[in-house]
Amino acid sequence: MTALDVRAARPDQLVSGDKGQWEIIVGLEVHAQVTSQAKLFSGASAAYGGDPNAHVSLVDAAMPGMLPVINKFCVEQAVRTGLGLNAEIHKKSRFDRKNYFYPDLPQGYQISQYKEPIVGEGQIEVEPDGEEPVTIRIERLHLEQDAGKSIHDLSPSETFVDLNRAGVALMEIVSRPDMRSSKEAAAYFNKLRSIVRALGTCDGNMEEGSMR
Incomplete structure (x- = not known):
């Protein structure tokens, strides 16, 4: 069960509705792409851009018999981010x-x-x-693979797939539902972005989808 922040709502944070006043309660799941030259479970490049399907290994393409090998540096980046969030680092974790x-x-x-x-x-x-x-509480941070990209606007009858992004390492940072206004949510995201940028664990380039 997720514990709610016990702060009482201020009058200026309430939203009027047909059936009375509504309190805003916000929690965010933020995906931050790990700054790493290689993907989470393959040696393929994690660089942004490139020709379609230019950065795809046999592991990324899920070829039969190909086994993933974890990128140690991505794990270190996640731990570094956890320390920057004043969080508990688990000595044992699993996928x-x-x-x-x-x-x-x-x-x-x-x-x-x-x-x-x-x-x-x-x-x-x-x-x-x-x-x-x-104070905004962080519930957890976990590592996961990103998916590829489906492209729908090149043909009226076909969908194309670009796997350059498939397998890129993401940190999913999950907050508690502690925010009580859009101002607080924006301030939380901006603070999170500044932390990962300062640590060098994510470039925070939203226009490239590095943080979303």
């Missing part, structure tokens, strides 16, 4: 398969973490514009 079918996911499942993430609970303090500092 799970998240099964779903989509054309740009060749394996038919995503390698992610569920029961035993690499980073546990933490917290950061944010300062919304003109307001008192607020």
Whole structure:
């Protein structure tokens, strides 16, 4: 069960509706692409851009018999981020398969973490514009693979698939539902972005999808 922040809502944070006043309660799951030259489970380049399907290994393409080997540097980057979030670093973690079918996911499942993430609970303090500092709790940070990209606008009758992004390492950073306004949510995201940029664990380039 997710524990809610016990702060009482301020009058200026309430939203009027037909049936009374509504309180905003926000939690965010932020995906941050790990700054690494190689992907999470293959040696293929994790660089942004490039010709379609130029950065794809046999592992990324899910060729039969190809086994993933974890990128140690990506694990170190996740641990570094966890320390920057004042979070607990788990000495033991494991990966799970998240099964779903989509054309740009060749394996038919995503390698992610569920029961035993690499980073546990933490917290950061944010300062919304003109307001008192607020502590936002972090529930977890886990590593997972990104999917490829489906391209629908090159043909009216066909969909094309670019696997350059498939297998790129992501950190999913999950907050508790501690934010009570859009200002607090924006301040939290901006603080998170500044932390990973300062640590060098994610470039935070939203226009490239590095943080979303």
